[in-house]
Amino acid sequence: MEELLQELESKELMFENYKVEYIRLESGNILYSERLILIKKIAEKITGKFSLTKPEIVLGITFYENEWIFGINNKNNFLWNSHHTKPYSYSNSFGVKLAKTLVNIATFGDSNSKIIDPCCGIGTTIVEGLSMNYNISGQEINSLIAENANKNLIHYNLPPIVLNKDMHLITNFYDTSIIDLPYGIFSHTSLTEQKKMIETGKKISSKMILITFEPLEKIIEECDFKIIDFCTLKKGNFKRHIYICE
Numbered sequence: 001m002e003e004l005l006q007e008l009e010s011k012e013l014m015f016e017n018y019k020v021e022y023i024r025l026e027s028g029n030i031l032y033s034e035r036l037i038l039i040k041k042i043a044e045k046i047t048g049k050f051s052l053t054k055p056e057i058v059l060g061i062t063f064y065e066n067e068w069i070f071g072i073n074n075k076n077n078f079l080w081n082s083h084h085t086k087p088y089s090y091s092n093s094f095g096v097k098l099a100k101t102l103v104n105i106a107t108f109g110d111s112n113s114k115i116i117d118p119c120c121g122i123g124t125t126i127v128e129g130l131s132m133n134y135n136i137s138g139q140e141i142n143s144l145i146a147e148n149a150n151k152n153l154i155h156y157n158l159p160p161i162v163l164n165k166d167m168h169l170i171t172n173f174y175d176t177s178i179i180d181l182p183y184g185i186f187s188h189t190s191l192t193e194q195k196k197m198i199e200t201g202k203k204i205s206s207k208m209i210l211i212t213f214e215p216l217e218k219i220i221e222e223c224d225f226k227i228i229d230f231c232t233l234k235k236g237n238f239k240r241h242i243y244i245c246e
């Protein structure tokens with residue numbers, strides 16, 4: 001902390017209408033009284049007007065993994081919360097948080113990473129990928145569903161990029177595919193069909209995130225993929241299996 005305070009002093013920081021906040025994490029919390037002292041010490045090193053009620057700049061301080069971290073705290077604007085209520089949705093769709101998480105796992109934050117959701121349904125993953133500025137493509141074999149996916153994208157001012165195409169016809173190669181295998185109350189997808197889709201996943205991408213409604217470890221390995229991580233998620237009476245494969 002002493003080091004940090006010295007550094008702040010040497011930088012001669014100046015802000016108008018700023019506020020310093022202690023950012024509470026799951027670990028590294030300190031008492032409220034200590035937080036106030038800390039905030040005061042930091043504020044003393046900054047020139048400018050302090051504003052508690054209408055700050056234009058929020059500076060954050062926190063303690064994480066044995067280090068004090070300080071900087072401008074750009075809060076998430078939470079715009080993606082509106083993605084929960086898409087114009088078109090169906091029971092098989094991913095939740096927004098799951099779609100976001102899958103895109104994060106697929107890209108690891110690399111905006112150059114090329115990803116595809118070749119069975120994208122109404123485009124839950126595509127909405128998240130595009131709104132986080134990732135290079136994501138989407139395909140859907142059912143023309144009505146593909147059309148609705150594009151309407152969802154337009155609704156959020158995103159480009160309607162979903163192609164109405166069979167995934168088995170993809171000729172491009174991607175860093176990662178996110179494949180949510182078709183399943184359903186109305187149509188059953190046989191193991192042979194699911195295997196064919198995993199084989200296509202192998203053909204079109206070096207990494208695959210596979211989402212299934214039944215355990216498919218054996219088939220994944222038969223398709224020459226290695227499972228590097230795995231989890232299950234419960235959705236009502238169903239369980240989703242999520243495999244990260246390379």
Ligand SMILES: C[S@@+](CC[C@H](N)C(=O)[O-])C[C@H]1O[C@@H](n2cnc3c(N)ncnc32)[C@H](O)[C@@H]1O
Binds near residue numbers: 119123165167
């Ligand atoms: C489980 S749903 C995907 C749901 C999607 N994750 C969402 O959140 O909306 C699987 C989708 O794959 C599509 N599909 C099935 N076979 C396909 C194929 N060969 N090529 C492209 N899409 C296919 C189905 O029409 C269905 O919409």
